[in-house]
Amino acid sequence: MKIAVVGAGYVGLVTGACFAELGNDVVCVDIEEDKIKNLNNNIIPIFEPGLEELLIKNRKKGKISFTTDLKKSIKESDIIFICVGTPPKKNGEADLSYVEDVARTIADVMDSYKIIVEKSTVPVETGDKIAKSIKSYNAHKVDFDVVSNPEFLREGSAVNDFMHPDRIVIGCESERAKDIMKKLYSPLKAPIIFTDIKSAEIIKHASNSFLAAKISFINAIASICEAAGADVEKVAEGMGYDKRIGRSFLDAGIGYGGFCFPKDAEAFIRISEKFGYDFSLLKAVQEINNNQRNHFVSKIEKALWIVKGKTIGILGLAFKPNTDDMRFAPSVDIITELQKEGAKIKAYDPKAMEKSKGILKNIEYCSNTYDAAKDADALVIVTEWDEFKEIDMKRIKSLMKHPLIIDGRNIYRLEDMKNDGFTYISIGRKEVH
Numbered sequence: 001m002k003i004a005v006v007g008a009g010y011v012g013l014v015t016g017a018c019f020a021e022l023g024n025d026v027v028c029v030d031i032e033e034d035k036i037k038n039l040n041n042n043i044i045p046i047f048e049p050g051l052e053e054l055l056i057k058n059r060k061k062g063k064i065s066f067t068t069d070l071k072k073s074i075k076e077s078d079i080i081f082i083c084v085g086t087p088p089k090k091n092g093e094a095d096l097s098y099v100e101d102v103a104r105t106i107a108d109v110m111d112s113y114k115i116i117v118e119k120s121t122v123p124v125e126t127g128d129k130i131a132k133s134i135k136s137y138n139a140h141k142v143d144f145d146v147v148s149n150p151e152f153l154r155e156g157s158a159v160n161d162f163m164h165p166d167r168i169v170i171g172c173e174s175e176r177a178k179d180i181m182k183k184l185y186s187p188l189k190a191p192i193i194f195t196d197i198k199s200a201e202i203i204k205h206a207s208n209s210f211l212a213a214k215i216s217f218i219n220a221i222a223s224i225c226e227a228a229g230a231d232v233e234k235v236a237e238g239m240g241y242d243k244r245i246g247r248s249f250l251d252a253g254i255g256y257g258g259f260c261f262p263k264d265a266e267a268f269i270r271i272s273e274k275f276g277y278d279f280s281l282l283k284a285v286q287e288i289n290n291n292q293r294n295h296f297v298s299k300i301e302k303a304l305w306i307v308k309g310k311t312i313g314i315l316g317l318a319f320k321p322n323t324d325d326m327r328f329a330p331s332v333d334i335i336t337e338l339q340k341e342g343a344k345i346k347a348y349d350p351k352a353m354e355k356s357k358g359i360l361k362n363i364e365y366c367s368n369t370y371d372a373a374k375d376a377d378a379l380v381i382v383t384e385w386d387e388f389k390e391i392d393m394k395r396i397k398s399l400m401k402h403p404l405i406i407d408g409r410n411i412y413r414l415e416d417m418k419n420d421g422f423t424y425i426s427i428g429r430k431e432v433h
């Protein structure tokens, strides 16, 4: 099938690459000329495992191309995926102006039947608004269908998530569109859930909010464990064996970050308000999440006594492992707070340092973990990259001024840290001295 993917961000590039891999002819469109120029030179703007290989391979085969020409791309495609950004406005609502721009351009130029798919995360009723907008600007008076097909991929495992989804949700209200979407996704062999458009839109916000709630729930339990002298890892394990609960998304830590959960939770609260519902549960989820970072900074302060003049090595800057994404990364708040108090920050991240340089200033960026630990009064784990789990603790101890590790991701075993002679402070577990 001929597909146009509008918006070459995380979702757009992964969607485009994967549909090309499945044998479709894909054109990825973006307004940023530099981004398109780079993509046409095999320079991929984001780090995402497996994405670069897939894009380069399919570009070589002629299955995917990149352009800024939206009008031509619309005309030549059967299905148009809207994957543009829906960033938060000042009041927390999603800014849908990019979505509207694309809808109007589609209406203006389409001269044959098209399926317009909203893949960006949007508030319920956006599908209706897209349809209304296209209908009123429909220059050539042609048939079209709007479909909601939310994306559930996670950064860091996006290609795999796209190719092996738990489910595919398709909200659509015409048999013609339903058949085409079914055919498009048939190679993935995943369950397809057909719903009306509004339900599909709510499925996306409800899923992200539920996952965020799971994280805040376990972080609340972690605080109780700390006070009671229990171990949150054991509690999560014990809860997770219950199939109704499940172990995933019960990792206590420094709270969720990234471009999705914080903005989607906020947007869902605003959407609910508009429908007259006070989503107090989700507000509490947000509050617990915000407190978690402050709580972590307090742990560092308490362990160091005086922060001013101390050298702190930070391991991990990206909001999660296997990505270079720094948007709403907990590292930004944590480092900024420590700098305010006069700490000297050294930091290392396997992939996110370039992006971090544009956001966090006055940091000594290090070339590896050991450099970050050298002469540090404390080593702070912010992102749970695999390589941090395998470091040589004896070497780390010999390099540090003082063997103190404060771990926001619980990546080490308490017994090991005790045996290695560290003061080790983590989340929801006993302190090791």
Ligand code: UGA
Pocket: 121, 151, 152, 153, 154, 155, 156, 208, 211, 215, 248, 249, 250, 251, 252, 253, 254, 255, 256, 257, 258, 259, 260, 261, 319, 320
């Ligand atoms: C999330 C969802 O998981 C995807 O299904 C969804 O498609 C995506 O948002 C989106 O809406 O685009 P993502 O933000 O890439 O994906 O990453 P997650 O793996 O969900 O992690 C989000 C945050 O939660 C990270 O900061 C992570 O460190 C934190 N987290 C996750 C925890 O603190 N504990 C956990 O147990 C799991």
